[in-house]
Amino acid sequence: MTVAAVPAPEAVLEREAVRSWKVPIALGIFTAVALILFVLLGRDGESTFRLSTETDAFRLPDLTIPTRPGGILVTVLLAAITAFSVLRARSAQRTPLWLVALFGVLFVLGFLTWASAGAAVPMSGLLAGTLGLSVPLIFGALGGVIGERVGVVNVAIEGQLLAGAFASAVVASITQQPLVGLLGAMVAGVLVSFVLAAFSIKYIVDQVIVGVVLNVLVTGLTSFFFSIVLTPNAALLNSPPKFERIRIPFLADIPVLGPALFRQTIIVYVMYLAVPLVWYCLFKTRWGLRLRAVGEHPQAADTVGINVARTRFWNVSLAGAIAGFGGAYLTLGAVGAFNKEMTAGAGFIALAAVIFGRWDPIRATLAALLFGFAQNLQNVLSIIGAPVPSEFMLMLPYVVTIVAVAGLVGQVRAPAASGKPYIKS
Amino acid sequence: MTDQQLPSPTDAAPIVPDVPEKEPGESRWHLFVRELTTGSVAISILAVVLALLAGGVLIAVTNEEVQAAAGYFFSRPTDTLRAIWDSVAGAYSALFQGSVYNFRRPGFAAGIRPLTETLTFATPLIAAGLGVALAFRVGMFNIGGRGQMLVAAAAAGWVGFSLDLPWGIHLLVAVAAGIVVGGLWGGLAGLLKARTGAHEVITTIMLNYVAFYLLAFLLRTPVLQAPGSNNPKTPPMKETAVFPDLFGPGYNLHAGFLFAIAATVLVWWLLNRSSLGFQFRAVGENPHAARVAGINVKNVYVWAMLISGGLVGLAGTAQALGTIKTGFGSGIDAGIGFDAITVALLGRSRPWGVFAAGILFGAFKAGGFSMQAAEGIPVDIVLVVQSLIVLFIAAPPLVRSIFRLPTPGVGRPSRRREAVAK
Known part of the structure; x- marks a missing residue:
């Protein structure tokens, strides 16, 4: 009696296919x-x-x-x-x-x-308004990206923006020079960053704690000085000259985009340069490579001779300078005077833009523009009138963001050592 | 699918307890002295002292009499010193009298009223602080306190003024509605994180705005708007639905405070004694290790945000049914959702720590207003002092070096350092 030979099942190698729906x-x-x-x-x-x-x-x-x-x-x-x-x-x-x-x-x-x-939608108005509301968000997001890339979570963007706005208003009022005010804003942002850096790098305090607390501290300080010093002496201390809008001759005549993009203050033109510059420096230069190495794997960076603490300290300061610069836009570019809590949560939205933009300066800028558009929608809808209750229209961008973050961005990966102190052993 | 844990704000909670190790062979007295000078109690007290000093400097520098007297400082320095003393002592005694005991009122019953005000302010801060702290312990950052408070206040308020229920049951139903709706609002962020990996920092911030506009819309419709009114404001709550006063009509303190105490006990039990709380803490310490140990990390995220939102919802409920019974608008959250983050940090994300921090911040709130009224010092100084306290408490080495205190456990690896570095 013979047993029918059973053919051995052939191993089928399946191609690994990850279907993401x-x-x-x-x-x-x-x-x-x-x-x-x-x-x-x-x-x-x-x-x-x-x-x-x-x-x-x-x-x-x-x-x-x-x-x-x-x-x-x-x-x-x-x-x-x-x-x-x-x-x-x-x-x-x-x-x-x-x-x-x-x-x-x-x-x-x-x-x-x-x-x-x-009704009629004023397109240049829509774009200009979006850009205007996005400027502080974009500067804040750039500061956030640099901070997190080097391994220090920058929750203090709100504080840096507010400090920048306050300092630029006071300095520009005293000197009557908006450019000096801009410098003051950067110094103020750096000072906030110094505290963040000192506490998170030297004293190894949790970075989120320092960031949140710094926001409260700067809010308290600026509001306190605003009430007790700035308001009684508004003419001397809180009437900064605003930047003139500069019209770029040829580009400003481009239909639709031109008036919105090229009739702006110097702060906005600096922003056009800053975004690609930060991107280029982060990903194409030695400085950027070191910065990212410190943020991803500080121990490896230390091994090859990069001073982790110093790299973190100075880059966090740089992030503060950039965010402070953005804060100056609120006073010297938009409103023309400092006001209590005038950032109104812009720093937190910038933080969301950093994460939404996956810690990439360009994507973070796009995310900031989206949020700027969302906030500007309110102004546009008040012009054209809304078909459904305006609250729902205003809510829509934020719902869109939630759906987009859940569906399109999904699980994002922060720089590996972001938020983690490096203790040299 | 990999479960990439985001390190950014999620590693927030300092979790290792701050108990100095007991060294064998040390006398009891020695131990006591060391504990007194290096323990977390000493650091906390010194941090408060430092912060008050810094606040005093601000008050003195901006005081006009001090500025005037400083003009001739070198001829009569005592004038400057007296002006500084007057301004700072005046401010802080107003702060104390506005938050603890008012000596200018006759009798104990009237004098103690500020303390009850402190507890009234502390009630929502404790509840919301517990919510944020719970999320911290799981490694999540709940910035959505504002939205969760708003929807909870809307739900509790709607039950409070539109339903007719017997006394007692009405209040419980309204509180339950607030907690459940707040919990669902927070749980939504947890669900999104668990299912899609959406970062809770983004989703909770966005949900804040959604909640704000949702409430603004409802306040314009008959659902929440008081009938016959054009203001975006709800009608007053029914008598059966409000938190009863604890000490009679002369005091604002309401039974919401009892709920805050109960919530503290509950969270303490949940975190330290229950199996769910163990999973919470395990995920908060290390989600990868927790998953390997067989904990369903995604479920933990959802549950944590549900409970966190529910606690913040209790804060919104306390606002709507206790503090402001006459009907509320869209500003009902009063910034408590953000204050709660500081409260949770000061309390080091531990239930009783949050309770104490909530009362301290409640005292600052109550006292700050009376300081503004009595001395003309802007209430914002309170924010400065509060944030400095948290900053100093978070950095014990700094406080120690300022006061030249001994470092605990010199010569062996410091546990405190690790605790902070977590």
Whole structure:
């Protein structure tokens, strides 16, 4: 009797395929919202986008879109991107980032089209307002990125912004020189950073504790001096000259973008330079490599001869200078005087932008712009009037951020040694 | 899916207890003296002294009489010194009389009223501080206190003025509604972190704004708005739903304080005696090790944020049903959600520590207002003193070097240093 030989089961090596459905799900949610808002709850009428103002050199005619067909078009495009993303996910591929960005822009355009039925959206005003509200957020986020990349969590952004705003107002008022005020703002930001650095590096206090406490301390100090010194002597101490807006001759005439981007104060132009500069220095220079090494693996950095404590100390100070510079925008660029607690939580939003932007200066800047847009929406909606209760419109950007963080960013990885003190043994 | 723990704000809570090790062969008296000079009690007291000194410097420097007298300091230095003494002593005695005992009032019953005010201010600070501290112990940073308080106040307030329930039950239902809704609001951030990895710092900040606009909307609709009113304000709470006064109508202290005490006991039990609390602390110390040990880290995140939000919700409830019974607007949180972070830090994220820190900050709040009224010193000085206290307490080596105290355990690895370095 013979036993039929059983063929040995062949080992099948499966290709490892990681299917992440987060992006398609997030895009699907947005597409569903678009379908409900723009199509099912679609509004009749025409939406006008005012592309030029009276002062522009080249004036573009207003762009008028019939609201409901426009909404349907946007929804179809959104659905197409979502379907593409689903296909990519099925074949275990990632959805490219630019497509997600395009999705976001389309969604915002669709939203504006829907919201502005029967009204006109001033596009340059929208952009200029967004930029204006974003400036302190972007500087704060840059300071946050540098701090965390070198391994010190910078929760004190709020304090640095506020100190910068306070110092710039006082210094510029006394000297009547806004540029000197700018210097004062940087010094103030550095001083806040010194405390953060000293306590977290020398005394090894938990960095989050120091950061939170510094925010309270700076709020208390500036409010105290504002009430008791600045208010009685407002003419001498709290009436800084504002920066003049500088019009860049050729670029300012670009339709739509030009007036918003190139009729700004010097602070904003510095920002245009600072963002790419920080990115370049972080990722392409020796300084950046050392900085990131200290933030990722301080022990390894120490082994090859980098002084961890000194690197951290001076880079945290630099972060403070940048954030303080952003604070000066509040007084010298926007408002023209210091006010109690005038940052109003901008530092915390900058912190969110740092994490949202995955500790990358460019992405953090984009995140800060998104938050600036969210805050500016309030002003725009008061002009065009809102179809649903305005509170929901104002809430939407924050909900979008939550969905985006949950779906698109997901689990982010901070610099490995961020928040961890380095104790040389 | 890897569970990458974010190191940023999450490693916040200093957890190792600060008990100096007992050395064998040391006399009891020796031990007592060492404990007195190097223990955390001494550091805490010295930190408060230092912070008050710094506040005194600020008060003196900005005082006009001091400035005037300093103009002729070298001819008559005593004038300057007297002016400094007058300004600082005046400020701090006003602070004390506004927060503990007012000597200018006749009789004990009237004199002790400031202390009850302190406890009234402390009630929401304790509850919210416990919530933030609990999240810290799990390694999470709950900046969403504002949003959780707002939705909790809305829920408790709605139950408080729109339902008709018998005395006692009504209050309990309203408190439960506040705690549950606050907990769900916080739990949402926990759920998002557990399921998608969304960082709780972002989600809680964003949920603050969402809650604020949600409440602002509801305050314009008949759901929360007082009928026949155009103000975005709720109607007053029904008599059956408010926290009863503890010492009669002459004092503002209400039964919410008892809830705060109960919450402290509960959190202490939860963290130190229950199995869930053990999981909390394990995840807070090291989520990777906790997962290897078989703890469901994601569930712990959700539960921690649920409970944390519920505690902050109790603070919102105490505001809506106790402190401001006549109806509230969207400013009902009064910045307590952020103050709670400082309270939790000062209390080192331990339940009774938070309780004490809440009472201290309540005293500063109550006293700060009377100091502003009596001496014209802006109430913001209180913020400076508070933050300096936390800063000094967090850095024992600094306090020790200022007062030239001996370092505990010289010659062997310091435990305190490790405790702070966590």
